[in-house]
Amino acid sequence: MSTTAVELKFPTREEFEALAKQEMEKMFDKVPYAREFNMGQAIDQEYYKRHLMETIIRIGLNNEVDSYSLYKIGYKDNLLAQKLAQYLAEEFGHDSLFLHDLKKFGVSEAELRATKPFFTTEMLIGYIYYSINQDGPIPTMVWNWFVEWYSDNYNKNITQKAGEVYGKEKTKGMQGHLDVDDDEDHVGLMFGTIVAAMKVEGDGEKAQQYLKNFINLIGMYFQELYDNTIGARA
Template sequence: MAKLDRERLEKLAQESIERQFERVTKMREFHTGEWTDREYFVRHKTETVLRIRLNNEVDSYALFKVGSKDDALAAKLAQYLAEEYGHENMFTRDLVKFGLTMDELNATPVFPSTAKLMGYLRLAADSRGPAPTTVWDWFVEWYSDRYNQIILNKATEEFGKEFTRGSQSHLDFDEDHDHDELMFKTVSLAVEGFGNPEQAYQDLVTYIDLIGDYFQELYEATVGRRAEATPELAEV
């Protein structure tokens, strides 16, 4: 049976992200630390909290789909879940500093791209077990290792450390627990037992396309909306 090729997976992730950088407004600049925006950053962290909550649910469902079929895979997925549960509260502390209340956070609807992504993961688990979800979880950790510190450094520079302490705590935790490595081992087991590498590569491209859609929606809901209302304040 063919095994998941880590080099191919990472190369595909980088190429797919690059395509999104080319098509999505301000996405490249945000990820390279050349640009940030207060409203954009706050809405991004808001979506992060909402997505984590939903992601915990789809991960739990994926674990359910493993059942007793693969104890090693179940143990790794359960470890990841246990280490990630509640981490949205780290980001919530930063959002409160920015002035967002819990009621406002909880009342915020997710962007359509997030709903599509979570729906895809949920439905894919019904037909293909835990493999699609673990591909997504691996990508989340791969992406975080490459971009989140850069994004956060720019936000800290612009807004101050008191507004990014929670997000920094989350990055420090992931680094200490080597979640990128944990999730590659997890996705390898899942793909071997419940799928195949070609499906995994296709899933990865689908997820990154949806992430590109998300960043375009994010821009249009914040900076783009301001540009329409008050063009001279769009980039302030």
């Protein structure tokens, strides 16, 4: 008697992108100024400057959590480990690109290093560590894919607006980061890691739930960013 293997069906890249757009729209509806900023419709110098600072801080923390995920994968999945290691190698040093722009706004590296992360950033990074210990590599891959997808869909708008208002010299680093991501197709690379991480029934739903959770946390970040800049002045 022969048995027929059940073909597992996981969400496609198009389905992930549709879900990400849907959740981002929900976030934009709730958080002041987030839509205008991310769509390149408006920009505020203190808001943008603090956003650059937090981006650099988060890059460093994210590299650490990616390294932890790579350690946890170990030799259990060589293909997935190879893809994550490739991504890490290509991402290390990108914080220096953002620092170039930040210095143009009068923020020194010493001032940046003395700046404590927002509480929402600490929550995000802590949640990723917790999730890796609970569910293995899936949360890391979903988060990294979202970071690259977000950059591709929104950082271009932000950079263009900043260049128009503050001058191209103050956006060279951000533009350089965007160019590297385009050349190396980080959105495609990281979706490949999600595909590789989904192994059993239920993993697709788990990955989608993580995407929703991460976008919810990003919404909390943009609220804290607003409260500490534009909101504080009001």
